[in-house]
Amino acid sequence: MRLFSTTPLLHLLILSCLFSHVHPLCHPDESAALLELKDSFIIRQNASVDPLAYPKVASWSSKEKDDCCSWDGVECDEHNSHSLNLAHNDFNGSLIPYQLSHLPSLTYLDLSDSIFAGQIPLEISQLSNLSFLDLSQNQLELKRPDFSTFVRNLSKIKYLSLSYVDISSPVPSFLANFSSLTSLRLEHCGLYGEFPIDIFQLPNLQFLVLTKNTNLTGSFPEFHAECGFHGPLPSSLSRLSNLQLLELGRNAFSGTVDFNMFLNMKNLTIFGLSGNMLSVLIRENRTTISTNATLPKFKILSLGSCNLTTFPGFLRHQYGLTRLDLSNNSMHGKVPKWIWNTSIEILDIHDNFCTGFSIDVLPSMSLRYLDFSRNSFMGALPIPPPSTNYFDGSKNELSGEIS
Ligand SMILES: *[C@@H]1O[C@H](CO)[C@@H](O)[C@H](O)[C@H]1NC(C)=O
Ligand SMILES: *[C@@H]1O[C@H](CO)[C@@H](O)[C@H](O)[C@H]1NC(C)=O
Ligand SMILES: *[C@@H]1O[C@H](CO)[C@@H](O)[C@H](O)[C@H]1NC(C)=O
Ligand SMILES: *[C@@H]1O[C@H](CO)[C@@H](O)[C@H](O)[C@H]1NC(C)=O
Ligand SMILES: *[C@@H]1O[C@H](CO)[C@@H](O)[C@H](O)[C@H]1NC(C)=O
Ligand SMILES: *[C@@H]1O[C@H](CO)[C@@H](O)[C@H](O)[C@H]1NC(C)=O
Ligand SMILES: *[C@@H]1O[C@H](CO)[C@@H](O)[C@H](O)[C@H]1NC(C)=O
Ligand SMILES: *[C@@H]1O[C@H](CO)[C@@H](O)[C@H](O)[C@H]1NC(C)=O
Ligand SMILES: *[C@@H]1O[C@H](CO)[C@@H](O)[C@H](O)[C@H]1NC(C)=O
Ligand SMILES: *[C@@H]1O[C@H](CO)[C@@H](O)[C@H](O)[C@H]1NC(C)=O
Ligand SMILES: *[C@@H]1O[C@H](CO)[C@@H](O)[C@H](O)[C@H]1NC(C)=O
């Protein structure tokens, strides 16, 4: 399958058809379907502010019917699969054309961020060879058919994003049988009910985003904030060994978490537990703080309000770390010098009992945001690097002149 990567251009139509001929020619059914699709569009030439944007479908015509492979934005090759990318257009609140179901070999369909509105047609769910479906960031709803009916036949799906689609239903448990799933994105979908815990066992899952579904419950985590999850964190989470992003912030998890289980998820780069009612236990050992430890390579780590009493030593060799939130803990002592050996840009340690930075002039080249307010810093005000644009050292015991 060939994918096109483009900058988002309004009214840029990209279509890739891939056919089973040595010298691929368009099948008449295919060109008819494409022309039907074209006829369902109203093209506004000046819709995009990008001077390079132009409507690709304008050149499609029935005269060239026999070879739609030569049409602008259409590509064909010997594989019997098709992809269609209409993302970042402005369809002005139109319905998704049900005629898309006339392209049954579609494996890739991206209609995201294109101002489609209304009910998602059932016909889309007949595209049972789809491995990529992105309908996010529109004004769509999925009520009749409902979520369950719609996804039931999409069993080959790898990437499914329905973020910002008004779904307003529970999550069907059979999704746990969709073993190809690598990415499931259901942000702000009005989901409710118990999230099926078996989905956490999907072997290939890398991204699971359930942000902003305030009525979704379960004793298992959701990934991204603002759901109603509660109870202890299950140790089986660590079986999600391919996971790259795990955001469990702002839920109602409670109890003690052994942080070592996350250190075994080697591909984790973005991790958040802030704002629960958790006590995070970090059992440092010689291995976890050694240079050659095979730990995850964190970029963003958020452990605010996690009842930490010391600065986590395993961060010593996290050279790629750019954002660190350790606010509202009970950390004592000085912030270790090695923190400036990371790529830190955002450091938030407000509401702790830290007494200083170990050095007066902060050497970081990349620091942009520093909040150490409400601590026990004493002596002279630390001097931030010139890159800093947010600096809060209020509510400490600092003295002397401001440099
Ligand atoms: C685009 O063209 C239409 C007329 O075809 C005009 O009414 C509209 O104001 C134009 N929009 C922009 C952004 O230039
Ligand atoms: C977009 O939709 C609005 C409201 O339905 C309509 O008034 C307007 O004419 C449409 N614009 C185009 C370019 O079709
Ligand atoms: C769906 O995929 C299967 C296996 O790749 C293939 O044999 C079949 O022809 C495809 N269906 C369509 C309608 O293209
Ligand atoms: C799903 O596939 C089954 C068997 O092919 C078919 O009977 C059913 O109508 C399909 N469901 C939808 C919603 O397309
Ligand atoms: C998953 O598939 C298995 C085997 O086909 C079946 O027994 C089970 O009921 C399915 N689970 C769900 C939740 O649909
Ligand atoms: C959550 O459920 C409550 C009670 O049923 C309802 O009032 C509220 O609108 C729901 N919130 C969302 C975002 O669906
Ligand atoms: C996880 O990391 C390993 C080793 O770094 C890599 O081979 C593998 O492809 C990664 N998995 C994913 C899903 O990125
Ligand atoms: C140190 O912690 C790591 C990470 O949890 C663990 O894999 C390792 O077995 C521990 N080593 C010792 C000697 O306890
Ligand atoms: C924080 O940890 C201490 C032990 O270090 C424990 O006594 C206390 O209950 C924990 N607080 C919370 C809110 O879990
Ligand atoms: C890690 O480094 C230490 C020395 O710093 C060395 O003794 C040890 O063998 C290394 N371990 C691995 C797994 O490379
Ligand atoms: C700080 O953490 C405590 C628990 O340790 C919690 O009760 C409180 O709400 C947190 N404050 C903020 C602002 O997050």
Ligand SMILES: *[C@@H]1O[C@H](CO)[C@@H](O)[C@H](O)[C@H]1NC(C)=O
């Ligand atoms: C920071 O990194 C440099 C170069 O790797 C090293 O020499 C130095 O000891 C490190 N500083 C700290 C405080 O770990």
